Amino acid sequence: MSLLGGIRPPITVLSVLLLALAGFTALSLGSVREDRLPAAVLTSQQHFAEDGAIALRASLDESVTDLGRAAALFSTGKPVAPDAVLDKIGSVYQKWRGTAVVEIGSGRLLAARGENLPLTAIDRTRLSGEGGLAPRMVKLANGETRLLTLSLLSWKDQPQQLLVASSSLRFPGISLGNFRAIAVVGSDGTVLSNDGIPEPEMVLTDLQRADVKRDTAQLASFAKTAAHRTEANPLTAKEPGSGGFLGVSGSLMGGEWGGERAAAGYARLAGPEAGVGTSATSLELTVVAMVNIAQNPARTSDAFAGLVLAGALLLVGALVVALLVGTVQRPLITLFLESRRMTRGDLTRPVSVPRGAEAARIGNALERLRGQLLDDAVPAPATPGRRKRRTGARVLLALCGVLLLAWCVPLGLLVNRAGEDVVVPQQLVNDQRERTDTLNDRIRRALNEGQADLLSVASLMGDDTTPQHMTTVLERTAREHLRYASLYVLDGTGKVLAQAGGTPQTAGGKGPRKEPIALHDGGKEPVVVATAQIPGRGGTAIVGEFRIDFLNSLLKRPGLGEIRVVDSQHRIIASNSGYRAFEKLDDERLDALVEGSALKVGMSPRPGSILYRSGGDHVIAAAAPFVGGGAARPMDWTVVSWQSAKGLAIHEYSLQNRTVLAGLLGFAVGAACLGWLQIIVVAPLRDLARRAEALADGDRRTVLYPRHHDEVGAVTRSLEIIRQQLQQRQQQRKQAGGRPSAPAGRN
Numbered sequence: 001m002s003l004l005g006g007i008r009p010p011i012t013v014l015s016v017l018l019l020a021l022a023g024f025t026a027l028s029l030g031s032v033r034e035d036r037l038p039a040a041v042l043t044s045q046q047h048f049a050e051d052g053a054i055a056l057r058a059s060l061d062e063s064v065t066d067l068g069r070a071a072a073l074f075s076t077g078k079p080v081a082p083d084a085v086l087d088k089i090g091s092v093y094q095k096w097r098g099t100a101v102v103e104i105g106s107g108r109l110l111a112a113r114g115e116n117l118p119l120t121a122i123d124r125t126r127l128s129g130e131g132g133l134a135p136r137m138v139k140l141a142n143g144e145t146r147l148l149t150l151s152l153l154s155w156k157d158q159p160q161q162l163l164v165a166s167s168s169l170r171f172p173g174i175s176l177g178n179f180r181a182i183a184v185v186g187s188d189g190t191v192l193s194n195d196g197i198p199e200p201e202m203v204l205t206d207l208q209r210a211d212v213k214r215d216t217a218q219l220a221s222f223a224k225t226a227a228h229r230t231e232a233n234p235l236t237a238k239e240p241g242s243g244g245f246l247g248v249s250g251s252l253m254g255g256e257w258g259g260e261r262a263a264a265g266y267a268r269l270a271g272p273e274a275g276v277g278t279s280a281t282s283l284e285l286t287v288v289a290m291v292n293i294a295q296n297p298a299r300t301s302d303a304f305a306g307l308v309l310a311g312a313l314l315l316v317g318a319l320v321v322a323l324l325v326g327t328v329q330r331p332l333i334t335l336f337l338e339s340r341r342m343t344r345g346d347l348t349r350p351v352s353v354p355r356g357a358e359a360a361r362i363g364n365a366l367e368r369l370r371g372q373l374l375d376d377a378v379p380a381p382a383t384p385g386r387r388k389r390r391t392g393a394r395v396l397l398a399l400c401g402v403l404l405l406a407w408c409v410p411l412g413l414l415v416n417r418a419g420e421d422v423v424v425p426q427q428l429v430n431d432q433r434e435r436t437d438t439l440n441d442r443i444r445r446a447l448n449e450g451q452a453d454l455l456s457v458a459s460l461m462g463d464d465t466t467p468q469h470m471t472t473v474l475e476r477t478a479r480e481h482l483r484y485a486s487l488y489v490l491d492g493t494g495k496v497l498a499q500a501g502g503t504p505q506t507a508g509g510k511g512p513r514k515e516p517i518a519l520h521d522g523g524k525e526p527v528v529v530a531t532a533q534i535p536g537r538g539g540t541a542i543v544g545e546f547r548i549d550f551l552n553s554l555l556k557r558p559g560l561g562e563i564r565v566v567d568s569q570h571r572i573i574a575s576n577s578g579y580r581a582f583e584k585l586d587d588e589r590l591d592a593l594v595e596g597s598a599l600k601v602g603m604s605p606r607p608g609s610i611l612y613r614s615g616g617d618h619v620i621a622a623a624a625p626f627v628g629g630g631a632a633r634p635m636d637w638t639v640v641s642w643q644s645a646k647g648l649a650i651h652e653y654s655l656q657n658r659t660v661l662a663g664l665l666g667f668a669v670g671a672a673c674l675g676w677l678q679i680i681v682v683a684p685l686r687d688l689a690r691r692a693e694a695l696a697d698g699d700r701r702t703v704l705y706p707r708h709h710d711e712v713g714a715v716t717r718s719l720e721i722i723r724q725q726l727q728q729r730q731q732q733r734k735q736a737g738g739r740p741s742a743p744a745g746r747n
Helices: 008-029 039-076 082-092 206-229 303-343 357-375 393-413 426-459 467-480 548-554 588-598 651-696 711-737
Strands: 098-103 109-114 136-139 145-153 161-168 180-185 191-195 249-257 260-268 286-294 484-490 496-501 517-520 527-533 541-546 562-566 572-575 608-614 617-625 638-644
Touching (some): 008 303, 039 161, 039 260, 082 161, 191 206, 206 260, 303 393, 426 467, 426 617, 588 638
Antiparallel strands (some): 098 161, 180 191, 484 496, 517 527, 527 541
């Protein structure tokens, strides 16, 4: 018999799979435990740390790029006094704590602004070597860590100078909310900077000081563990929930006190593209975000319910297997044995006709063939009354499928459904709000940085700058910053003096806009326009049009669901998924949330978040308006995000998903095994019954070929042997009847 053919393998496999599914049902549905800190909360902390790592990496790389580009722009023109260099840089960028210009040859300090820089930490003799100008971290005498960024100022016939800027390792615009701390950790596990934990002298009571001490110790412990775990290769260290983050990230649980447990997420700084490092990633920094979360009482699903469902499956499975064995397997084996007996010449005993439609038809045909082999009679056609209409094998398979569906369908549609009693942790709602606010700040800062770049370029142009030189500067800026779709210089009459990148969309023969950043909505897609006036040129300005794909790329954040940037009229400007430009938010509750977040609470609007039901599901939504300084503040945009709680690792949804999975597995097992039986056994058996009856009715010409090497194939081969025997006897009778008689003798 064939290894995968025959009647026994499908039934055996069905029995084994149903037993395994019953075990899975009993174990998975009877022991779905709700941890005191749900997995969804830990995953949210991981995403929070990833947001911090992305923001810190972007900020550090932007600082390195800005300083290098500013030095390059100064170096292309006439020599500029060191004080003028620092004044122009300080007027455009307010990101550095201190700046200085040093003569490389002598080491003499030429100019300085802001805090004193640890210039002795820079080895001037190695600046020309590989990585000599790479940013580096230094520790000040007070224990704080600074990041030094270096760039060269070079003019012909002038001593080469070193431009140095220092910045703290703090997060730009990270919304921490209440009771959260975030830290930058070095490769050795040392906390280089942290936010969110107050200094002991800033609190009033001994209890608060004890809390500060405990949180500081817990954060240091998390930092050591995170630094060790982020040493792994990102390809082998990805954890579930890390989504599209390209670096190593994960979550941790800490100590418990007062009904709260410390939870943390960690993420190592990673480049914007897989396998591509940046200046910031070379520092080997890790971000750790920690928060104390109130624990829920541990709950476990009812084990008895899982056992009942598993027991029901065992009963259904036993009934199905018994039905298949009694009505398909045993009759087929009986036919196999009876047909072999007849081919051996044992025709004394009548054929044992089994029950079942196809098996009974074949058994009756065998009995008629046995009679024909015994008396050499010419077969008489079977009368219709001799054949009883019986339940076929296909009906039996359908009945078995209905029995299995009777267990699978209620399991997938009715049992353990998550209803209105789903408990969505408040921490998830808070995290949605804080992460949306962080993303909002990132977009605002990106627009501000773009306008600041144009200001930096404009400050180096004057009334004597030629259009050719303008074009060269614009092309260099476009290559260094891919955020711009088009860069051009526009005079007061609307004439384009120089251009780089794509065709301007907003020139239109008019002069430059007065707003530093504005939205042009006259085309098919939004165009964000940044403008920087060129000093001394009578209304001439540099105009940069942002790529809308650049804004969309900033919205790619795992774990936030759907994200939209809307203007004051609630029209969609950017999105992390497909959208139609300028369409409205199609949800009244989201519109109300956007309007509510725009209301001032105190001095400025505050981000908001809600949890509501929509279509039977819980939805977590948050909105954060543009708040803060910079050229983008008057844009009056709002970032809104929402996601269904069904996709989160919450106890009720986890139980529902496992229940649906058990039902789907049952359906797959039944469909596979019953389909196997239909193809391998039932279909060939029905065809064999038709051919056996035709043979018994006198068809001696049709050759019977077996489809498979199994029981049905064996019966087919036996019938073919019987056909050949009957055909030989028929030929012998013809020869005997047609032989001429002996001639009569002559008298």
